[in-house]
Amino acid sequence: MRALADRMGRIGESVTSATTAKAKALRDAGHHVINFAAGELDAGSPPSAGAAAAAAAHHERLHHYGPQSGLPELRQAVAEHLDPGDGSVRAENVLITSGTKQAVFHAIFALIGPGDDVLLPAPYWTSYPSMIHLAGGTPVEVFAGWEHGFKVDVDMLERAATDRTKMLIFTSPANPTGALYSPDETRAIGEWAARRGIAVLSDEIYDRLVFSPHHFQSIADLVPELRDRCLRTGGVGKSFAMTGWRIGWLTGSATLIRSIGALQSHTTGHPSNIAQAATLAVIQNGESDWLAKTRESLDRRRQTMLDGLRAIPGLVCLEPAGAFYVFPSVEAYLGKEVAGRQVSSSLELAEILLTEAQVAVIAGEAFGAPGYLRLSYALDDTDLAEGIDRISRLLTTSRPFGVK
Ligand SMILES: Cc1ncc(COP(=O)(O)O)c(C=O)c1O
Numbered sequence: 001m002r003a004l005a006d007r008m009g010r011i012g013e014s015v016t017s018a019t020t021a022k023a024k025a026l027r028d029a030g031h032h033v034i035n036f037a038a039g040e041l042d043a044g045s046p047p048s049a050g051a052a053a054a055a056a057a058h059h060e061r062l063h064h065y066g067p068q069s070g071l072p073e074l075r076q077a078v079a080e081h082l083d084p085g086d087g088s089v090r091a092e093n094v095l096i097t098s099g100t101k102q103a104v105f106h107a108i109f110a111l112i113g114p115g116d117d118v119l120l121p122a123p124y125w126t127s128y129p130s131m132i133h134l135a136g137g138t139p140v141e142v143f144a145g146w147e148h149g150f151k152v153d154v155d156m157l158e159r160a161a162t163d164r165t166k167m168l169i170f171t172s173p174a175n176p177t178g179a180l181y182s183p184d185e186t187r188a189i190g191e192w193a194a195r196r197g198i199a200v201l202s203d204e205i206y207d208r209l210v211f212s213p214h215h216f217q218s219i220a221d222l223v224p225e226l227r228d229r230c231l232r233t234g235g236v237g238k239s240f241a242m243t244g245w246r247i248g249w250l251t252g253s254a255t256l257i258r259s260i261g262a263l264q265s266h267t268t269g270h271p272s273n274i275a276q277a278a279t280l281a282v283i284q285n286g287e288s289d290w291l292a293k294t295r296e297s298l299d300r301r302r303q304t305m306l307d308g309l310r311a312i313p314g315l316v317c318l319e320p321a322g323a324f325y326v327f328p329s330v331e332a333y334l335g336k337e338v339a340g341r342q343v344s345s346s347l348e349l350a351e352i353l354l355t356e357a358q359v360a361v362i363a364g365e366a367f368g369a370p371g372y373l374r375l376s377y378a379l380d381d382t383d384l385a386e387g388i389d390r391i392s393r394l395l396t397t398s399r400p401f402g403v404k
Contacts, residue, residue: 010133014126015366019350023360034387036375037360039175041241041324045282046290049242052281053274062273068265069257070096070249071273074280078249081283082232084221092254095261096279098271100205100235100248102264105131107201107231107250108167110260112137116166121152122368123327125175125203129368140165141368146318146329150179154192167199170219173206176367176374177327178320180210183217190223190230199229205248208239208291210322211299228253236279238323239294240287245275298324298377301384305377308388312395324378327364331371339394346371357390 019037027033056062069075075091083089097103104127112118114136120128122141132139142160144152157168170189172181181189193200200219207216220230235248250260264270302319305326309317314332330346339356343349350363350373364372377384 007134007136011130014130015347016126016362019354019360019362022354026354026358031358033354033358033360034383034390035360035379036377036387037362038376038378040238040243040378041294042378042380043241043294045242045245045278046240046285046287048281048285048287049240049245049278053278056274056277059277062277066270066273066276068270069261070094070270071276071280074276074283077280077283078251082218082234082251084218088224088227089251090254093251093257095250095257095264096271096276097235097248097250097264098268099243099246100203100233100237101127102268103233103235103248103250104128104201104203105134106260106263107233107252108132108137109135110256110263111167111199111201111231115164117162117164119157119160119165119168119198120368121169121171123150123174123176123364123372124169124368125171126366128169137166138164143368145369146316146327149318150174150177150327151181151185152189153185154188157189157192161196161198165196165198167201168193169201169203171203172219173210173216173320173322175206175323176325176362176364176369176372177318178323178325179318180214180216180321182214183222186217186219187222190219190226194223194226194229197229199231200226202230202232204232204234205238206323207234209295209298209324211295211302214321216322231256236282239291240282241294242279242282245278247271247275247279301377301379301381302326304381304384305375305388308385308392309375312392314395324376326375326377327369327372328375329372333395334371346373349373353391353394357394359387359390359394 023033075094078094079089079091108131112135116137117140118132118137120139120141122143129139140160142152142156202219210216231252237243309315315328317328347363347365350361353359362374
C-alpha cells in the first residue's frame with residue numbers, strides 16, 4: 001500500500017524552497033551569497049508590533065483558546081481598515097487566518113472541488129496551482145508575458161473560460177511581476193466576472209506596497225455587484241515586515257466567511273493570540289510614517305535594480321508598479337553559453353547564477369513563466385550593487401551574442 005494519499009501526488013517541492021535551501025547550503029559553506037530570492041522585506045517589524053506582543057503575553061485571557069475566527073477587536077479593526085466608507089465590510093465579513101497563505105488556501109478549498117476550473121493568470125504566485133490541485137480543481141493558466149505588461153484582459157479570460165469555470169484568481173500588485181492593474185483594467189475584469197457569475201479571489205497582500213503615481217483599488221470596491229462572489233485576502237506580512245508573525249485575513253460575504261470559519265475551526269483553529277494582538281496594534285497605529293519610509297527606500301532600490309538590469313544586453317525588464325520584485329525576461333540567453341555551459345532554460349540559468357556567481361534568484365518556472373527570473377530588490381544597497389555586478393559580469397563575459 002502506498003504511504004501517501006493520491007492528492008499528495010499533485011504537489012511537489014516548490015522551486016522557491018529548493019533555491020532557498022541551496023543558497024543556505026552555500027552560505028553555510030562560507031560563501032557570500034547575494035540573496036535576490038527572498039519574498040519579504042529586509043527590515044524588522046514596526047516597534048508597535050513587538051511592544052503589543054510583549055504586553056499581550058502577560059494577559060491571561062490571551063493564554064487560552066479564543067474565538068476560532070479571530071479576536072473580535074482585530075476583526076473589527078481589519079473591517080474598518082478595508083471598508084470603503086459605505087459599511088460594506090463589517091467584522092462579520094472578516095476571518096483572521098494564520099498568514100495570508102492560509103486565507104488563500106481556505107478560500108480555494110471552500111469553493112473549489114472536482115470538476116471545477118480556476119482561471120489562473122500567469123505568471124502567478126507559486127502556491128496557487130498546488131492549492132487548486134489539493135482542492136481537486138483544475139488550474140487553467142492564462143499567460144500574459146512582458147509584452148502584455150504581465151496583465152490579462154477580458155478577451156484573454158473569455159477565451160479560457162468554459163461552463164466549468166468557477167473562480168478567477170486576481171492578484172494586483174502581483175508576485176512575481178510587481179504588475180498592478182489600473183482601476184479601469186480592474187473594473188473591466190470585475191464586471192466580466194460578475195456578468196459570467198464567476199467567483200473572484202482577489203489576493204491583495206501587496207496592497208500597500210504601490211509606488212507613486214500608481215495607487216491600489218480593490219476589485220470589490222470598483223465592482224460592487226461582484227461583492228457577494230468576491231473573496232479578498234490580505235495581511236500584514238509583506239507591507240509591515242511581519243511575515244514571521246503569520247497573520248493574514250480573508251474577507252467576503254458574511255455567509256461565506258461563516259462557512260470558511262467552520263473550516264478553520266476544524267483545521268488550524270485561530271492564529272496565535274499574541275500575534276493577533278501585535279497585528280491589532282500595527283493596524284490601529286496605521287504606521288503611516290513607517291510605510292512611507294519603506295516605500296521610499298524600496299522605490300530607490302527599484303530604480304537601482306532597473307538601471308542595473310537594463311544595462312545588461314538582452315534582458316527585458318519592465319518597471320513594476322508595486323511589491324518588491326522585478327521579473328526580467330532572459331529569453332535572449334537561452335540556447336547560448338554562459339560560464340562555459342549551454343543554457344537551455346531559465347531554471348538552468350538560475351542554477352548557474354547560484355553556483356558560478358553565488359547569486360540566488362528564482363527561476364520563472366516557479367511561477368508558470370519559463371524564460372524569466374524573479375529578483376527581489378529588498379536587500380541592502382551594497383549587496384544590491386554587488387549582486388547586479390555579478391550577474392552582469394557572468395552574463396556579459398560569456399558573450400552570449402558572439403560579441404568580442
Ligand atoms: C501573492 C501572495 N499571496 C500570498 C502569500 C502568502 O503570504 P503569507 O506569508 O502571509 O502567508 C504570498 C507570499 O509570498 C504572496 O506572494
